[in-house]
Amino acid sequence: MTLGPGAVATPDGRAGAACHDLGQWVARRPGTPLVALIGNPNTGKTLLFNRLTGQNARVGNYPGVTVERRIGRGTLPGVGAVDILDVPGSYSLSARSAEEQVAIRSVLGWGTQAPDAVVLVVDANQLLRNLYLALQVRELGLPCVVAVNMIDEVHGAPPDMERLSALLCAPCVAVSARTRQGLDALSQAIEQALDHRPAAPPRIAYPAAVEADIQALQPLVHAAWQVEGHRARALALWALTSLDDEDELADIPPELRQAVADRHAAGRDLDQEIIGARYAFLDQQVGGLAGAPPRRTLTERLDAVLLHPVWGFAVFLGLMLVVFQALFSGADPFIGLIEGLVEAVAGLALAVLPGGLLTDLLVEGVIGGVGNVIVFLPQILLLFLFIGVLEDSGYMARAAYLMDRIMKAIGLHGRAFVPMLSGYACAVPAVMATRTMERQRDRLLTMMVVPLMSCSARLPVYTLVIAALFPPTRLFGALPLQGLMMTAMYLFSTAIALIAAAVLGRTVLKGRRVPLILELPPIRLPSPQSVLRLMWSRSKLFLTEAGTVILACTIALWALLSFPKLPEPGPQATEPEVAAWQAASLEHSMAGRLGKAIEPAIAPLGFDWKIGVGLIGAFAAREVFVSTMGLVYGVGEEVDEESTPLRERMRAEVRPDGSPRYTPLVGLSLMAFIALAAQCMSTLAAVKRETGGYRWPAFLFVYMTSLAWVVSLAIYQGGRLLGF
């Protein structure tokens, strides 16, 4: 094998053998030490994180980017309490986007706490490629330990840790997060790394031109970040491979940027010179240690089926059907149970507490709000059970590999398939499922279109409108019109979601085209602990972060729909009198007034203020549209989409001129509006939680609602022009 241009072997064959001994003892910084866990994707880093920490990871975002920052507290023998930071999987420290910059920010502590030690997680089966990142971290001169993970999956002789430690000038420990092998030795190595000055990094022989660049850039690096020695050298190399006139990196001084740009302008191929020299070092020093490529007999036998042109898609569709079925109907009994429980608690509160405003607030606002939050748990738990199993077994990467061609045509990531499919059940878990994609742009694009998929909460509205306004006739004597309408609504929402993805991906979310890099990890049995932990952590995040927003919105909506109040009817009031009072109260309330206020805006769609009130109520959840319409029309709140009085009442509703309010055309316009408008506070709350701010939920609300308005307008006005 020849080496990249300019790559020269180190003069001494066994470079770094001298740096094997521990460095000088240093006192630790006061406080709980912080250890950063960094590694390539698919190195089992997250499982190792789970092994080293308890059940108490704190999850937040890195400032400025929607990249998840997870810190967990663990106890290591000999060290005591340690905070462990799970740095997102990265192939390299060099960066172009703010998102990629997270890796170097985490290990150096730019804008955040600097770690006291770094644990590099590498896959023993992909040693060479994984050690590239290790080499970069070593060059920075940070105290570090290399955890050679998945040692249990190595065929043949495992890599020689002694020699590897000598080459990298850092302790290397063979571990298996899966079998817990070597975790004690890893703890010991971390303890030593915390207490000793790190050894000098291995010396890589860069071409003379690169050495000259390093010398030239070091003063600029020193001025920018106040670093010297190894670190200034390493950061000069980082700048040479990272900076260009199109990067999106923060806090880079212009002089440094200019110095790098000058070298690129002079026609230098800095990337190949620097990366080539590092690989030349790895090939020469570590190449012999890496051993043969892993044998994957079982994986290859399974892949013959899973990636087969026919069977592969059959398995994929079968699995997706199971996921869909579980979310769509499998969660129903649990949702029913939760709803029954919330109702029972509300009933109990009503029976025990004296009537009045406070009780109303407690029952309809607080208890109802908590119910609105926990009702999502069954679907979230189920979806993350599937995602955990699919990810951990290695199948998700294969699904992305199979579907990439199709999803790429739409502009979505191959992994967007599962969230998109989940969107047919409910957008809330689907939005949370976008976490399986590494890139912010892919996650955002999926989050922006998932709420367009026709979720199960839209079903009752379609059912009501179709049953009330379309006759149960058969087209051509065979096809049931109502069933066709329902199917059409699903096709309509899917088509719009795909079009929206294509349009948004080329406009608002037109990021730099980042080509796909996919790894197909070996197929393994999923670890129940990892799956349970994923289910638990996602549910907890939803309850604490999205839940509070949903609770607040429920209380606000309750207030909108209840105030100002009309005097209550006496206890002798008959049922119709109570229903009439309810309708009058609603009209009198802020929501009623708001409905009237927006009437001019929705009249061109064929809607009146009563439908407007229904749409406001539907913000809590789309199916609430049905019960709000029950209230508006004075047929009581206890109606559902199958209820005849509500259908009759809708058919009887007339406009001021005496013509029916609800024509099939109004029905179409209404269904299109329900399908497209961002009528769901819980989805917006989930998007807020996932993007860490109000910017994207606000965009989602504005774009979906505008889209709904325009499409409904086109349907209603177009239909009228055509004479319907």
Add this chain to the structure above:
Amino acid sequence: MVARSPSLDRVEHLAEHLPLSLAELPLHQPARVLAVGGDRAFRRRLLELGLLPGTTVTVRNVAPLGDPLELELRGGRLSIRRAEAQRIQVER
């Protein structure tokens, strides 16, 4: 049976050793990378993953719909899209 002319053999020999793109490389045939092209960020990422000039690479698998391609290099595997593989020159 007609004897093959020496010049035809020569042409075949040349064709087999002409540079081609990684996307054109037949399955399971090892080849040597000559040059990696493409947009800087992605090219850098490929170099960082060890796909450097001089590296031996094999196409292990092609997804059923023709994209992406699974590569084996330096004892590890990774998949990239055909569009990017077209920018990588190799020789057998």
